[in-house]
Amino acid sequence: MHARPALTGPVEDYLKAIYELESRFGAAATSDVAHALDVAPASVTGMVRRLATQGYLDHVPYRGVQLTPCGRQAALRTIRRHRILESYLTGVLGYPWDRVHDEAERLEHAASDDLIERMAAALGHPTADPHGAPIPTADGLIEEQPHRTLAELPVGETARMLRVSDKNPSLLRYLAEIALQPGAEVTMVARAPFDGPITLRIGNSEPVVGPNLAAQVLVAAMPSSGLRSADASGSLPSTAASKPKSRKPTAR
Amino acid sequence: MHARPALTGPVEDYLKAIYELESRFGAAATSDVAHALDVAPASVTGMVRRLATQGYLDHVPYRGVQLTPCGRQAALRTIRRHRILESYLTGVLGYPWDRVHDEAERLEHAASDDLIERMAAALGHPTADPHGAPIPTADGLIEEQPHRTLAELPVGETARMLRVSDKNPSLLRYLAEIALQPGAEVTMVARAPFDGPITLRIGNSEPVVGPNLAAQVLVAAMPSSGLRSADASGSLPSTAASKPKSRKPTAR
DNA sequence: CTCAAAAGTTAGGTAGGCCTAAGTTTAAGG
DNA sequence: CCTTAAACTTAGGCCTACCTAACTTTTGAG
Numbered sequence: 091m092h093a094r095p096a097l098t099g100p101v102e103d104y105l106k107a108i109y110e111l112e113s114r115f116g117a118a119a120t121s122d123v124a125h126a127l128d129v130a131p132a133s134v135t136g137m138v139r140r141l142a143t144q145g146y147l148d149h150v151p152y153r154g155v156q157l158t159p160c161g162r163q164a165a166l167r168t169i170r171r172h173r174i175l176e177s178y179l180t181g182v183l184g185y186p187w188d189r190v191h192d193e194a195e196r197l198e199h200a201a202s203d204d205l206i207e208r209m210a211a212a213l214g215h216p217t218a219d220p221h222g223a224p225i226p227t228a229d230g231l232i233e234e235q236p237h238r239t240l241a242e243l244p245v246g247e248t249a250r251m252l253r254v255s256d257k258n259p260s261l262l263r264y265l266a267e268i269a270l271q272p273g274a275e276v277t278m279v280a281r282a283p284f285d286g287p288i289t290l291r292i293g294n295s296e297p298v299v300g301p302n303l304a305a306q307v308l309v310a311a312m313p314s315s316g317l318r319s320a321d322a323s324g325s326l327p328s329t330a331a332s333k334p335k336s337r338k339p340t341a342r
Numbered sequence: 343m344h345a346r347p348a349l350t351g352p353v354e355d356y357l358k359a360i361y362e363l364e365s366r367f368g369a370a371a372t373s374d375v376a377h378a379l380d381v382a383p384a385s386v387t388g389m390v391r392r393l394a395t396q397g398y399l400d401h402v403p404y405r406g407v408q409l410t411p412c413g414r415q416a417a418l419r420t421i422r423r424h425r426i427l428e429s430y431l432t433g434v435l436g437y438p439w440d441r442v443h444d445e446a447e448r449l450e451h452a453a454s455d456d457l458i459e460r461m462a463a464a465l466g467h468p469t470a471d472p473h474g475a476p477i478p479t480a481d482g483l484i485e486e487q488p489h490r491t492l493a494e495l496p497v498g499e500t501a502r503m504l505r506v507s508d509k510n511p512s513l514l515r516y517l518a519e520i521a522l523q524p525g526a527e528v529t530m531v532a533r534a535p536f537d538g539p540i541t542l543r544i545g546n547s548e549p550v551v552g553p554n555l556a557a558q559v560l561v562a563a564m565p566s567s568g569l570r571s572a573d574a575s576g577s578l579p580s581t582a583a584s585k586p587k588s589r590k591p592t593a594r
Numbered sequence: 595c596t597c598a599a600a601a602g603t604t605a606g607g608t609a610g611g612c613c614t615a616a617g618t619t620t621a622a623g624g
Numbered sequence: 625c626c627t628t629a630a631a632c633t634t635a636g637g638c639c640t641a642c643c644t645a646a647c648t649t650t651t652g653a654g
Binding site for chain 2: 179182185197201208212
């Protein structure tokens with residue numbers, strides 16, 4: 091870990107994307123990274139080799155990629171910068187939450203640590219960004235809340251909206267319209283069978299949304315007890331709310 | 343002017359540097375640009391050719407370079423961004439004035455126009471940055487104040503401090519220490535002959551500074567009359583306060 | 595007016611990051 | 625087990641922006 095060279099923009103983006111894929115799927119596949127960064131798979135292979143020789147990740151050809159502690163640290167630093175920037179843009183400069191992602195994406199590579207910490211201080215050291223994503227601490231600790239998706243919420247139950255991806259502006263605009271934002275209380279009123287429309291209650295309104303949308307919204311895992319409640323539609327038989335639903339790339 | 347491609351970071355830096363050299367010397371010499379950007383002269387030649395073919399400047403080989411209206415516009419846009427960023431960093435985030443330049447230098451290439459305008463609005467649309475440099479308007483108009491250097495101020499006269507370069511942190515720290523900041527009233531108390539030390543009065547203190555420093559500080563041209571006042575030291579015989587002291591590169 | 599130093603340019607090369615096209619390897623179905 | 629599609633990698637280029645070294649032009653001192 092002896093004084094690595096300063097990270098360039100692209101490198102930070104790769105590490106960040108790999109971190110995010112890894113925490114969702116357990117490992118990052120070349121093609122997923124390529125898709126996330128909108129580059130050709132061949133470009134990923136090349137960059138991954140470079141990052142592996144520099145100690146940021148382990149790469150087993152054809153099998154996937156995983157961050158080393160050092161790479162994870164670098165990724166979390168970038169994620170912290172990104173989320174503090176998003177928080178600052180909405181909290182201080184009045185940006186709508188659907189437009190902060192792109193701006194933060196560019197600024198996160200240019201801002202100094204000093205600037206980031208000044209922004210964090212101005213906000214009172216927030217622990218989550220405007221979309222509900224947790225902000226890693228300066229020394230790389232991140233606290234994930236236990237959660238499930240809104241789609242999984244049993245009919246009749248109420249939960250607190252926790253988080254949604256920052257990457258889809260039109261989704262975010264729509265969510266703002268129906269007041270489904272982090273912290274909001276949302277009740278599962280009804281769910282039509284065969285992946286049909288879902289009726290929610292948020293405050294006094296009862297928006298009807300698609301299952302696709304509901305699957306993208308995370309809600310707090312449990313205000314109360316365990317998770318017994320047989321209801322109509324198909325719900326995942328998975329045990330609890332830990333994420334790594336290992337997909338294909340198995341690295342190692 | 344029909345929709346040119348988005349400017350990359352380096353390109354913006356070249357245009358900005360050329361603009362600044364041009365407004366100081368009337369034209370920009372290759373080696374001056376190279377020095378300003380800390381690159382080799384050969385690199386400047388190459389980039390200049392590219393910018394010339396793209397219509398941002400006119401280049402007469404061996405004779406210098408000059409911005410086209412289009413290039414000037416681009417340069418002023420970058421300068422506006424830079425100066426608003428500097429203003430915001432000091433005004434809102436509490437940066438000391440000697441540390442804003444580097445930060446702004448990086449951010450100016452990453453921030454969107456929207457962000458810049460939000461910052462300007464948050465500051466009440468300032469017309470000068472923390473070092474006293476005028477901020478061009480969004481449509482590229484810049485208003486230079488008439489000025490002379492502090493070194494030229496006749497003994498006994500008082501002037502308002504107008505401006506100093508943002509590029510020398512230790513100079514800025516020293517100026518802050520003696521309270522010589524834009525808007526401050528400064529009186530020329532005495533000037534030792536042969537480019538000797540200069541005694542000033544600022545508020546209740548009488549700092550003594552070198553002629554080198556005094557030459558870098560600009561003061562408002564005239565609170566009152568014309569400029570008769572024979573005094574000891576050598577003062578430039580130039581007519582008034584218009585700057586372009588044409589040096590070598592004569593372009594055209 | 596000459597001629598060397600200074601300033602500028604050309605030539606050729608490096609490195610980062612990307613691409614397409616053409617192989618390899620893996621996984622999955624028959 | 626064989627075969628084929630999908631995933632991945634290699635090979636070979638391109639472009640930007642930089643460099644050094646060698647050459648040309650301009651300038652200014654004598």
